[in-house]
Amino acid sequence: MESNMSGPYSRLPATEGRLASQRSETPPVDLRLNHALGAAEPGQPLDQNAGVAIEVRHLNFYYGTRQVLFDISLPIRQRQITALIGPSGCGKSTFLRTLNRMNDLIPETRIEGEAIFDGENIYDPAIDVIRLRQRIGMVFQRPNPFPKSIFENIAYGLRIQRKPHRQIQEEVERSLRAAALWDEVKDRLKASALGLSGGQQQRLCIARALALHPEVLLLDEPCSALDPIATLKIEELLLSISKEYTIVIVTHNMSQAARISQYTGFFLNGRLIEYGPTAELFKRPRQRETEDYISGRFS
Amino acid sequence: MSQERVSLSKARQQWIGWQRILRVQRPGDLFFRGITLLFVLIVLGLVAGTAWILISNSLPTIRRFGFSFLTNKAFDPVHDVYGVLPAIFGTLMTSAFALIFAVPLGLGAAIFLVDFCPRSLRLVLAFLIDLLAAIPSVIYGLWGFLVLAPWLHNAGEPWLQQHLGFLPLFAGQPEGVGYLGAGIVLTMMILPLIISVSREVMLVTPIAQREALLALGATRWEVIRHAVLPFARVGILGGVILALGRALGETMAVTMIIGNQANEPSLSLFTPGYTLASVIANQFGEATPGLFLSAIIEAGLILFIITLITNILARWLIASLQRQAQGSRGGRP
Ligand SMILES: Nc1ncnc2c1ncn2[C@@H]1O[C@H](COP(=O)(O)OP(=O)(O)OP(=O)(O)O)[C@@H](O)[C@H]1O
Ligand SMILES: [Mg+2]
Numbered sequence: 088m089e090s091n092m093s094g095p096y097s098r099l100p101a102t103e104g105r106l107a108s109q110r111s112e113t114p115p116v117d118l119r120l121n122h123a124l125g126a127a128e129p130g131q132p133l134d135q136n137a138g139v140a141i142e143v144r145h146l147n148f149y150y151g152t153r154q155v156l157f158d159i160s161l162p163i164r165q166r167q168i169t170a171l172i173g174p175s176g177c178g179k180s181t182f183l184r185t186l187n188r189m190n191d192l193i194p195e196t197r198i199e200g201e202a203i204f205d206g207e208n209i210y211d212p213a214i215d216v217i218r219l220r221q222r223i224g225m226v227f228q229r230p231n232p233f234p235k236s237i238f239e240n241i242a243y244g245l246r247i248q249r250k251p252h253r254q255i256q257e258e259v260e261r262s263l264r265a266a267a268l269w270d271e272v273k274d275r276l277k278a279s280a281l282g283l284s285g286g287q288q289q290r291l292c293i294a295r296a297l298a299l300h301p302e303v304l305l306l307d308e309p310c311s312a313l314d315p316i317a318t319l320k321i322e323e324l325l326l327s328i329s330k331e332y333t334i335v336i337v338t339h340n341m342s343q344a345a346r347i348s349q350y351t352g353f354f355l356n357g358r359l360i361e362y363g364p365t366a367e368l369f370k371r372p373r374q375r376e377t378e379d380y381i382s383g384r385f386s
Numbered sequence: 387m388s389q390e391r392v393s394l395s396k397a398r399q400q401w402i403g404w405q406r407i408l409r410v411q412r413p414g415d416l417f418f419r420g421i422t423l424l425f426v427l428i429v430l431g432l433v434a435g436t437a438w439i440l441i442s443n444s445l446p447t448i449r450r451f452g453f454s455f456l457t458n459k460a461f462d463p464v465h466d467v468y469g470v471l472p473a474i475f476g477t478l479m480t481s482a483f484a485l486i487f488a489v490p491l492g493l494g495a496a497i498f499l500v501d502f503c504p505r506s507l508r509l510v511l512a513f514l515i516d517l518l519a520a521i522p523s524v525i526y527g528l529w530g531f532l533v534l535a536p537w538l539h540n541a542g543e544p545w546l547q548q549h550l551g552f553l554p555l556f557a558g559q560p561e562g563v564g565y566l567g568a569g570i571v572l573t574m575m576i577l578p579l580i581i582s583v584s585r586e587v588m589l590v591t592p593i594a595q596r597e598a599l600l601a602l603g604a605t606r607w608e609v610i611r612h613a614v615l616p617f618a619r620v621g622i623l624g625g626v627i628l629a630l631g632r633a634l635g636e637t638m639a640v641t642m643i644i645g646n647q648a649n650e651p652s653l654s655l656f657t658p659g660y661t662l663a664s665v666i667a668n669q670f671g672e673a674t675p676g677l678f679l680s681a682i683i684e685a686g687l688i689l690f691i692i693t694l695i696t697n698i699l700a701r702w703l704i705a706s707l708q709r710q711a712q713g714s715r716g717g718r719p
Contacts, residue, residue, distance in 0.1 A: 189597065194505050221603035231594035233612075243612075244602035292598070299602065 129345035130365030131326070137164040137349075140303055140333040141186060141209070146200035148181055150193070154357065155181055159200070161352055161362045163303070168325060168334045170344035170365065173354030174380070179337040182354070183305050185209075186335065187223040188216050204303075221248070223303040224296035229312055230288035232280035232295075237272050240280045240291055244299045258298045266294035267324045286317025290324060297328070304328075306336040310343065322347050341381055345369050353377045437690065444684035446677055455684060461648045461665060463672070468681035470688060475651035476565065476644065476659035477692065481633040483569030483655075484576055489626055491573075492580030497610055499581070500588045512585065519578035527642035530571040535562040535643055542566075543656055558654035563645035566655035571639050576629035583625025587618040620707050627700040634693055637663040662689040 141163040148156035155178045163169050163186075171179045184190045185198060188209065202209040209219060221244070232240050241259045250258075259276070263269040268290045272283070280291055289309055296304055306325075310318040318340075325334055326347055338344050344351050345365060352362040353376070361368060361377045372378040441448075447455055447468055458469020499511060539562030546556045595613040604612065615622075645658020646668050660668075662685050673679045 187601065189601065192597070192600065217603045217605060220601055225597075225601040227594065227597060227601075229594060231592075231598040233595070233598065234616075243599075244604075247602070247604055247608055295598075295602065 128366060129369035130351075130367075131168065131329075131347060131349050133349050133364055134164075134167060137167050139163065140165040140204065142203040143186075144201050144203070146182070146185065146198070146202065148178070148185060148190070148199075149197040150181075151195050156185075157358045159359045161359060163333060163335055164350060165333050166330060167349040168329050168336060168347055169350045169352065170348035171335065171337045171352045171354060172339070172341055172344050172380070173360075175339075177354040178357040179354050180307050183225075183307050183335060183337050186303070186305055187220050187225055188214075189220075189225060191216065221299050222301055223305060224299060224301035226289070226292050226296055226304065226306045226309050228308040230285055230292050232283070232288050232291050234279065234281055236277045237280050237283070237291065238276040241295050241298045244295065248299075262294040262298040263291075265297050265324075265328055266290045267320060267327070268294055284317070286313045286320060289313060289317070289321060293321070293324065297332075301332065303333040303335065306334065308337050308339060311339060318343070341369075353380060355380070437687075440683060440687040440690055444680050444687050446680035447684045448680075450677060455681075456688070459648055459650060461660075461669070461681070463669070463674075463678050466677050468677065468684075470660075470662065470665065470681075470685050472648045472651060473660040473662045473665045473685060474688065474692075476568075477634060477661040477663070477689070479565050479659075480568045480572055480640065480644070480661060481630060483565065484572035484633045485626065485630060487569075487573045488577045488580050488629060492577050492625075492629075493584055493622065495577075495581045496584035496588055497614075499585050500614070501606060501610060512582070515578045515581050515585075518574075519582060523575065523636060523639040524642075526571050526575050527639035530567055530639060530643035531563075534570060535567050538562050538567055547656075554653040555655050558652070558656045560656055561645065561658050563643055564656050564658045565644065568640045568644040568659075568661070569655070571643055572633045572636060575636060575639060576633050579629045579632065580622075580625050583628065584618065584622045587621030587625075588614050591617045620704055623700070623704055623707065627697065627704075630696060630700070631693060634696065635663055635689065637667050640664050641667045662686070662692070 139162040143163070144160050146156055146159040147154060159182060171182065173179050181190065186202060186209065190196050190198070198210045200210070204219075204223070207214055233243060235243075238259055241262055242255045245255045245258055260269065260273075263272065268287060271287060272278075272291075280288065283291060289312075293304075293306075293309070310321050313321065322343065325336070328334075329347075336344075336348070348365045350363065351365040351368045353360045353368065353372075353374075355376050361372060361374045363373075368377065369381055372381060451458065451468065455469055456474065457471055458467065459471045460467050460469055461473070462468065495515075499508060499515075503511065539560055543556075543560030543562070543566065547560060550556045591614045595617065596609050599609045599613050640661050641664040644661060644664055646660055646664055647658045649657050649659055665685050666682050666689075669678075669682055673682050
């Protein structure tokens, strides 16, 4: 059930049928999630007035001599959830990581094009990368808490900014609440973060990013290592914070993209094949490849 | 998971319990355990045998001088009086000197190699450093004797004396040979060891931890301090212990540059001295059976004990670091 849930083809009618025909003790997770999130139709309602947080223009990316992103252009809308989907190896993670210059770590990579964030080009060599990463936070595929206490995990980003102790304490509580983790951990903030469950760890990582008040939050398959219940919690959490944060999420799970996002981009072989409001992309895809992929006909 | 655990039958639980106690699942495992146990016993036997031979052969001087062997500074075959205080002091002094300089230098170099060095240089440098570790110690000794000692005598030590002579460390007559030269040679000998061990353990810092820090706006230095060093700590300490072991026991190179004189222990780095290993190397050729030979062997025994004690201390330190690391990793409550 878990694998059906998080696999990319969980929207296949056949799969849903199989899920529905299982014992009715637990309802099919797919439906329950949709129901819980109140999204019978694909896509969250759009905010028509949403501005653009990051404007990506003609982005090319190379690992050594090998080009893996080709002429990507898209707007990331403010305080909306943008989902990036596409088959494995198509460059979703690479794209996401260009947005906060995480690829700088990897030697011999090269970026062309620009991404305008708050009037500045993210790829400008002169930009303050440290400040950029504080403003554009990131959550990874595998939860990666520090081997420290829950409190220290959240406090870390503020500590290196030398924030006063009082503020740190307030922020820890605020971000744990925002990440819907406060009630579960408030009595053991001093306990090791590694003692949390996978889902709790991932929410901790989200809280850790939120503690810095980022303007944009990038998430790279944040639920792929989690069970359906934990996934549901993360999705609810993302929806609840999407009023304040611009969110970009890479996911292999198309029903997840359909459930939580306002905009979706479909990547294939390093190209952005289609980008648009989630409802349209899922109901009336304009490109043949998109249709094949979302209907599971893609190999 | 938990349901499954509950539903295990009692008999099966007992069987699992027995397996735990025996710690064997298969005959192959049993065989392997036997073999490895045998190897462990052989090693233990060798250590015990060494200790036994050292002790039994140094009984004459132990009986004759007792504790004063440790506090007597003369090592005098002519009058048949023996003591190794200068050598103990020299051993500890030169090794401490080497550690004090080699650890920070080695760590710095390792950090540079792992995090800052241009990729094209990295492998070449790492290779060269491993090569340095493989140079036979007699060559370090030759260099020390032929190049370092004359330079220290003519330039290095006078300069230190002139500028830092108010420190007891740099008081006294420049001699060229002495603790300073030995300390420098030892530093050079253990430096590659510390660099290459630290580099190896730092390289395997989980990339997820590094990225977690960077994504929070940490600088490269903060990543090193908060992810790389804590992660590599235990391994680095292991490397330092290896290095210390080498420094304590290094014979050839030290003998060639330390001066080999049984001088009163002195803080001055310019003093020519002895180490336990260099006493043995120096005197062994002329040793005559009786107290003389026994004294040399007892010097070996003391070196053996010092090495043993430092290793036990180091193990204990590593174990407590590991316990600390596991503590912060924690189990689920
Ligand atoms: N560090 C790297 N060095 C060289 N090539 C890389 C590196 N990381 C990724 N690639 C290549 O770049 C391409 C895009 O990889 P990327 O990880 O962005 O894909 P993805 O869409 O995130 O895939 P997945 O869904 O499996 O996570 C792949 O062909 C991959 O082999
Ligand atoms: Mg990926």
